Amino acid sequence: MLKAFVRDMLTYLPSKLLPALTGLITAPILTRLFLPAEYGHYALALGVSGFLFALACSGFGAGVVRFFPAYKVKSELGVFFATLSGSVGMAIAAVSAVSFSALFLLRGHLPDALYPLLLMSIPIFVVQAISNIFMNVVRAQERSGLYTVFDLLTRYGSLGLGLLLVIVFAFQVEGLLWGELLAPALALPFLLFLTTRGVSIRPGHFRPPDVTQMWHYAWPLALGNMAMWGLRLSDRYIIGFFRPGSEVGLYSVAYNISGKSIDMLVALFLLSMFPIVMNTWESHGREASEKAQTMITRLFLILCLPAAAGLSVLALPFVALLTAEPYHDGYRIVGYIAFSSFAWGLSQIASIGTLIKKKTPRIAINQIVAASVNLGLNLVLVPRFGFVVAGFSTLVGYAVLFVLQAYASRPYLTWRLPFRTLRNAIIATICMGLAVLGIYAVSGNRDGVHLGYLFLSIVVAVPVYLASLLLLGEANEEEWAAAKRLWYRVARRPA
Numbered sequence: 001m002l003k004a005f006v007r008d009m010l011t012y013l014p015s016k017l018l019p020a021l022t023g024l025i026t027a028p029i030l031t032r033l034f035l036p037a038e039y040g041h042y043a044l045a046l047g048v049s050g051f052l053f054a055l056a057c058s059g060f061g062a063g064v065v066r067f068f069p070a071y072k073v074k075s076e077l078g079v080f081f082a083t084l085s086g087s088v089g090m091a092i093a094a095v096s097a098v099s100f101s102a103l104f105l106l107r108g109h110l111p112d113a114l115y116p117l118l119l120m121s122i123p124i125f126v127v128q129a130i131s132n133i134f135m136n137v138v139r140a141q142e143r144s145g146l147y148t149v150f151d152l153l154t155r156y157g158s159l160g161l162g163l164l165l166v167i168v169f170a171f172q173v174e175g176l177l178w179g180e181l182l183a184p185a186l187a188l189p190f191l192l193f194l195t196t197r198g199v200s201i202r203p204g205h206f207r208p209p210d211v212t213q214m215w216h217y218a219w220p221l222a223l224g225n226m227a228m229w230g231l232r233l234s235d236r237y238i239i240g241f242f243r244p245g246s247e248v249g250l251y252s253v254a255y256n257i258s259g260k261s262i263d264m265l266v267a268l269f270l271l272s273m274f275p276i277v278m279n280t281w282e283s284h285g286r287e288a289s290e291k292a293q294t295m296i297t298r299l300f301l302i303l304c305l306p307a308a309a310g311l312s313v314l315a316l317p318f319v320a321l322l323t324a325e326p327y328h329d330g331y332r333i334v335g336y337i338a339f340s341s342f343a344w345g346l347s348q349i350a351s352i353g354t355l356i357k358k359k360t361p362r363i364a365i366n367q368i369v370a371a372s373v374n375l376g377l378n379l380v381l382v383p384r385f386g387f388v389v390a391g392f393s394t395l396v397g398y399a400v401l402f403v404l405q406a407y408a409s410r411p412y413l414t415w416r417l418p419f420r421t422l423r424n425a426i427i428a429t430i431c432m433g434l435a436v437l438g439i440y441a442v443s444g445n446r447d448g449v450h451l452g453y454l455f456l457s458i459v460v461a462v463p464v465y466l467a468s469l470l471l472l473g474e475a476n477e478e479e480w481a482a483a484k485r486l487w488y489r490v491a492r493r494p495a
Helices: 002-033 036-056 058-073 077-109 115-140 144-168 174-196 208-242 245-284 286-313 315-322 325-350 352-356 360-385 388-409 419-443 451-471 477-492
Strands: none
Touching (some): 002 144, 002 315, 036 058, 036 115, 036 245, 058 115, 058 208, 058 245, 115 144, 208 360, 208 388, 245 325, 245 352, 245 388, 286 325, 286 451, 325 352
């Protein structure tokens, strides 16, 4: 199982690594093309499309991964696709109609520069929602290669088209939004064909009892995901209301830089974890699923803890390298956001028992509680202390979520936190951090923004961390053997 999990992670890796790297590379371009206030409007518009997706379809995305294996075992994929398509179509139509009406009524209360961007966010939501749902079908089918291809096509296509419209055709920030709309729209017909190929889908396959079952599973998750939207994005709107508009841009850019870096690793685990554990549960039961969950947790701690800590230590040179000078002050939130992503990943691993047992209302309650804690802290602290405290509030919210999800999932799938691995990862991370701080102390580079020292720090940090883990005896013989076999296969794979 370890071998299969790592193989899937390596297959999914390009779909997360390359977009993350591209996002980091384009940060210097975007921060020089747009002022912080303009970038803030762009971030707010994308945030609205994210909210609409969370409201309408996010629960169905999780439902795809949960229900697909069961329908496949019963040879009823036609029923599955008919039920899914009808449910998602109704949700998208209703939310789109309400959204257009709400924007029309609120037009007089919105900034002139923001209103057209918000209008564009609705068709972006429609196209990306359908695309996201069927990308989850690809995940459930465990076709990691196909997932990677389409994810790269849509992400790179969105970015490429957006920059083309901005740089060549002199569009303003709305050009980036046009890219977000056109790229997934062009790829969508091919995605639909490849995911449903060979499956007979007829109107008679649409069964109301199955629709009811899927909606009962999906809507509590949708409510919880709306709360998660609040946990991730409401801080931008609170900052924009109480603080100068430039702080929204500072916060959004720094959040994206740190979030993309750690979320890349977290997303790899989640993409590979849910299909493997769900299929293991259906095929082999609870004990095998718990072993898979523990194995994934160990790997998560080993890879993601040092990544979050390293990004926190190198926040200033990292942000200074990637952004224009007006955005540099955003480095102060990087550590908070990096560890927020780490806590989010742990909460998802811990909560898989509640998903298996379809206890989605409990998940939603936990997410609403965590988001409420975050929202309350932001409303109290942001007006006085500014955008930096919003990063702290985000970390507190995700920590609360992790504790609640772990507690709720225990009766259904016993999650065993590998404390030995956690201890070893912390010790190795401290050794890595000391090595990095030593480089800057010896160099006398007090402001920390020199590119050469940043590169040297990364080159030194990785082997120090790995060597520390080896000295602590973290990897067992079975894992070393599996890693060697996998490396041998990857190394021999034709280019």
